[in-house]
Amino acid sequence: MPQPMIISIDVMGGDHGPAVTIAGADLELSRRPDVRFVLYGDEAVARPVLERYPRVAAASTFHHCDVTVAMHDKPSVALRQGRWKSSMWRAIEAVKRGEAAVCVSAGNTGALMAMSKFCLRTLANIERPAIAAIWPTLRSESIVLDVGATVGADAQQLIDFAVMGGAMARALFQVERPSVGLLNIGVEDVKGNEEVRTAGQMLREADMPHLAYAGFVEGDDIGQGRVDVIVTEGFAGNIALKTAEGTARQVGSYLRQAMSRTLMAKIGYLFARSAFERLREKMDPRKLNGGVFLGMNGIVIKSHGGTDMEGFASALDLGYDMVRNDLLAKIQADLAQYHRGRFGARAEGGDG
Template identity: 70%
Template structure:
């Protein structure tokens, strides 16, 4: 039984989207339970309208809800210990829930998650990972905005986190991993990226297949299962993809409204266009995952509809079932064990030379 803690007040629409979204999850995932946190007067009437959700839910009243425009510091001061967002995260910390899902303020959610759950012992910075639709299917891309800038070892941490997530949700035993760069040649790029590539190549970890450098167009191609970058470039790539998807959608709508023949053609091809629209809708693969913390937190899009919120919850469900945190811990231990062995070998060779 997978237990999901839900910030019922998060997002642009709050419970009006959250509860109908959970209804869709219940229909597809019978082995799930919800711990709901929010204002009783806002959530309870919706639970009465969705008895299937109510039957698998426990509602905890919270007076405070973090607003979408709250600064992270403000959200921490006003909402720590008592807001619906904090309570949902805290349920993961105490072990009452396997995963937390919120559509709330991203900065506040990250700040509260870091404060409440803390980062894993071997991780310097957490990352936000996104599921990216590609020509081949889907890939994991991280970091898409948790932190700006990253050194070589932080990029390696992201590679380990991303490969563990890909294994959990895609079922790939040895995911392929690429470092986002300005070219695929080893001489190109920033020194931190080149250093991370060298270490990953030499480590030859059993948990991943290090592919090398990838460029921006490789993300959409699906050239690798996991694309690793720092938060500045990753967030720009994400927002660019969202804008391009909307742009193409606008072009299609305009083209289909030009003349009688175009409208008739649309009638015959509307099934194909619906499939394309679903592929282009970045909210359909909704859910940014905070990785590197001592618990799983999924950030749903603030403007998500019920289907998109359901997708975020199901993403959390899949990672809870696969015990993602345990997998990350094992891979971190393996990598740091490799580094320790390498340092020991280097020290031994130095001693022999002396």
């Protein structure tokens, strides 16, 4: 049996707090019996919930925290008031101290990113971290980054995102050389802004054995699963993510309305029920819940704030997979290899 996987949880995070985070931990234990938890939260609120889940209580260490970061708190205020005291900070700090392998929180995204950067620090040669999301596609799944950590990105930052996203694809999909595309308004080389075009040229010229650059991709290529990794800056990535989530809910609503409109539609639904169940399963955002913070000296998973226990368990499962498949080591190795080639090429050019 593998060594226990220790996950730190900000149990106060999200719209529902311990009612969801602790219930999700219990569901994760049923799937991954080798998991152990370090829980951080307000004991007066969390302890009564924890007592309803004796399996989680037995597999956990609980630490009381005086401060809870609210979902509406500004990141700067949360960082100033919540450092060293809040459940969010202490859950991240457990990763820094080596007391946990990964941190999971459903709390305030901006505050979680600010605290993670301050506590864990960014990796060498990484100026800005990214949030990577898993995207369901017709082919299987893809990784999209950045989906909200960085508004605007220069060419070098886009390349860093590509390298980190490729390493995540290797860890998650077990693909030795994942394909990577830059999100753009067209596939022609002349399309897009200068930073995207420059990043495309640099990726074509780079020697990266663990990454296959596939060129520019457009918005409709994401759902097609044309590439394993789609790279963009956080403004466009967040809009794309929210649009896809809204479209999925819209389609689901249309189907429910259509299936209940007439008696014949209801009868047809009964005959096609298994197909609709498979469709619902494929479109269920809880199955792919969790954004991975990439570019820091530790792994942090951001769960959707409004998710339920099933969704939070999916975020815990994602953190488990990222650690078991050595995500951080893959990112560090790929970044080091890329920058060795980059600076080596510069040195050769200078010698000439």
